[in-house]
Amino acid sequence: MTTKLVRQQTVITNAFHRNLIDWFRQHRRLLPWRNKRTPYRVWIAEIMLQQTRVDQAQPYFDRFMKRFPSLRSLAAAPREDVLKCWEGLGYYSRARNLHEAARHIARDHKGRFPRTREELLALPGIGPYTAAAIGSLAFQLPLAVVDGNVIRVLSRVFAIEEPASSSKTTRQVQEWADRLLLQEDPGTFNEAMMELGALCCTPRGPDCPNCPLRAICQAHKKGQAEAYPRKAPRKKIPHKLVAAGVIINSRNQILLAQRRDTDMLGGLWEFPGGKMEPGEDAVACLERELKEELGIRVRVGDELLVVAHAFSHFTMDLHAHWVKIISGRPRAIECADYVWTPPAQLRMYPMPRADVKIAEHVMARFADGTAT
């Protein structure tokens, strides 16, 4: 009885593997990180691909590899350079963690990349997914990855009813993936599963007729592929009003403040300001925030522009105003550092995207001579 079940499962598993791997060989995309699977390249690619689409990550990957071709060069670089290379990619803690982990490997592992799941998990920014990805792709460790693609594929294959976001689903999918993993070539199996999710078993409009797993897919059998994975009801995200000051001095220099490491967007440079309190307008907000943050009294002038920006967990309108200092010299009270810079050099500093928009506006105003 047991042997029969085992044999039956083996038949299914073999068919699963053969179809999946054949499909992958035909359809796999040629991506920069897929040639030369060194641990370092795999690592950088996997961190970039967290929460980020392939199309968006690709140019960043090429630039990053050019600028930091080796783990040693990354570890030796100033953090500022790493953030600058990451600018625009979002989730900046990834860049900070990457840099920290590189230094850790250089120092404690003498530059030899860790090659066990436990050692990988101990590095900042590496969780279960990334540890399995690096372990399988670079070191052929038998670790199954579970990312959004794998959750979608297996939620459909096994018609899992719990929402994709629940930790129960993650655990269930991890168990299935571990069981299905192609032991002889875990890296290719993992890539194939994720590629299937990206190209065929897509969130909307999955290409079931051409799917290598259609024969065993329970969601497809029910004619309900797109109904999986089940979605949890989502809550609405808040909207915030924020003000930023373009502080200009008598020498036509602009003040940038650096965010503290422990804050969100830590280490990035921005036009100082903050959230408007209830009942406050941008002017009152800037007078208060700039006193708290930099210890200066200011006169808030005209509005340059309003940047509407959507973040992952809220949206905001960022009101940028020209500002002059009435009294006091700036001190880095609620920020890590500050700097006065000529407008032309604003873009040397790594900034959040919303501040990049302000910076471009400021530079344009100076270029055409209409700056106040």
Add this chain to the structure above:
DNA sequence: AATCCGGGGTG
């Protein structure tokens, strides 16, 4: 187990 990261793309 749930929540929080200050994302970006698409229709």
Add this chain to the structure above:
DNA sequence: CACCCAGGATT
């Protein structure tokens, strides 16, 4: 604008 997808860290 509404809607969608998404790993790690934290608590």
